[in-house]
Amino acid sequence: xxxxxxxxxxxLKGAFEDTLFESLEKEATETQEMLLTLLFxxxxxxxxxxxFYLFELLPYMEINEHFLRRMLFKEERLPxxxxxxxxxx
Amino acid sequence: xKIYLVGGKGGVGKTTIAGFLSILLSxxxxxxxxxxxxxxxxxxxxxxxxxxKRIKIRPSLWIFEPDIEKALKNYIGDIDKKVRENFSPxxxxxIKPFLKFSSQDPANYDLVLFNILSxxxxxxxxxxxxxxxxxxxxxxxxxxxxxxxxxxxxxxxxWRKKYVAMREMAKLNVGEEKFLPILLRKKEKMxxxxxxxxxxxxxWVLEPARLAFDETEKALKNxxxxxxxxxxxxxxxxxxxxxVFDFPSPSLIEIPLFESExxxxxxxxxxxxxxxxxxxx
Numbered sequence: 001x002x003x004x005x006x007x008x009x010x011x012l013k014g015a016f017e018d019t020l021f022e023s024l025e026k027e028a029t030e031t032q033e034m035l036l037t038l039l040f041x042x043x044x045x046x047x048x049x050x051x052f053y054l055f056e057l058l059p060y061m062e063i064n065e066h067f068l069r070r071m072l073f074k075e076e077r078l079p080x081x082x083x084x085x086x087x088x089x
Numbered sequence: 090x091k092i093y094l095v096g097g098k099g100g101v102g103k104t105t106i107a108g109f110l111s112i113l114l115s116x117x118x119x120x121x122x123x124x125x126x127x128x129x130x131x132x133x134x135x136x137x138x139x140x141x142k143r144i145k146i147r148p149s150l151w152i153f154e155p156d157i158e159k160a161l162k163n164y165i166g167d168i169d170k171k172v173r174e175n176f177s178p179x180x181x182x183x184i185k186p187f188l189k190f191s192s193q194d195p196a197n198y199d200l201v202l203f204n205i206l207s208x209x210x211x212x213x214x215x216x217x218x219x220x221x222x223x224x225x226x227x228x229x230x231x232x233x234x235x236x237x238x239x240x241x242x243x244x245x246x247x248w249r250k251k252y253v254a255m256r257e258m259a260k261l262n263v264g265e266e267k268f269l270p271i272l273l274r275k276k277e278k279m280x281x282x283x284x285x286x287x288x289x290x291x292x293w294v295l296e297p298a299r300l301a302f303d304e305t306e307k308a309l310k311n312x313x314x315x316x317x318x319x320x321x322x323x324x325x326x327x328x329x330x331x332x333v334f335d336f337p338s339p340s341l342i343e344i345p346l347f348e349s350e351x352x353x354x355x356x357x358x359x360x361x362x363x364x365x366x367x368x369x370x
Binding site for chain 2: 031042
């Protein structure tokens with residue numbers, strides 16, 4: 001009985017809690033990337049007159065190599081990020 | 090701090106007007122005369138040979154001619170250093186070319202100057218600041234930047250707040266939040282700059298010539314509602330009064346055309362100062 005309880009607990013954790021945290025984490029990452037995209041439009045070749053003021057913020061951001069690679073068009077995920085602008089701006 | 094922005098088409102005598110206005114103001118308090126023109130001419134106006142960007146020329150009058158190229162290089166250089174310290178070499182190598190490009194991009198000159206202007210406003214070391222500006226586009230930039238920047242800061246704050254909330258929910262452990270306080274501080278600073286610039290007196294200098302008139306008409310139209318025009322100074326008026334003139338202005342000041350160029354300390358200066366006094370009362 002205890003074994004079944006343990007298994008059920010593990011199953012429920014895996015099925016709900018972990019997926020919940022995973023999706024939250026994904027959402028958090030996407031939000032963060034959206035912010036980085038706004039900050040560094042210039043890096044993607046889009047002129048942003050404010051980037052000069054935003055450079056100051058650069059050292060305080062959490063930037064990962066994968067994101068930067070995408071921003072620099074080394075991977076094509078930018079359109080996905082930009083699609084988040086829709087109905088919002 | 091009370092700010093006076095002096096603008097106008099090239100060659101109409103902005104520096105002369107800004108210079109005499111500063112001398113006049115220095116009788117009432119501590120004055121900083123700042124040049125935001127790449128080709129500074131304040132030292133020539135005061136006939137000063139002394140080197141240096143920031144010089145005290147009278148007991149309560151300072152002139153400041155910032156070295157813009159150097160200021161831009163230093164600004165980006167500081168950021169470059171911090172990025173190198175905070176990130177892995179791979180990330181730094183990716184970011185480096187962009188920073189390097191920005192440190193040499195002339196498009197950033199006006200932004201550096203606005204930064205210098207903002208810092209002076211925040212520091213509030215002087216009672217008055219007179220800004221001898223460059224082109225009309227620069228004043229338009231100075232007048233609209235605070236609002237536009239504030240909108241950007243709001244946008245970034247919104248996304249960062251959202252991220253911080255998501256991060257907490259996802260129980261991601263990333264340590265203390267440094268970014269949001271910086272953004273909020275920047276926003277606060279810009280709000281002060283916006284407030285001070287909105288109260289600034291804008292003095293437009295022109296000469297009785299067709300091109301200067303046309304530029305005045307266009308500039309005042311563009312700046313309407315963005316900046317408070319407090320005086321129009323018609324410089325170099327000789328003989329005939331200009332026929333076309335219907336600019337709305339609280340005061341129109343006329344400065345005659347002198348045989349020799351009026352510089353600081355010249356007898357013509359007295360006449361100009363007497364006219365400019367009208368702006369201050």
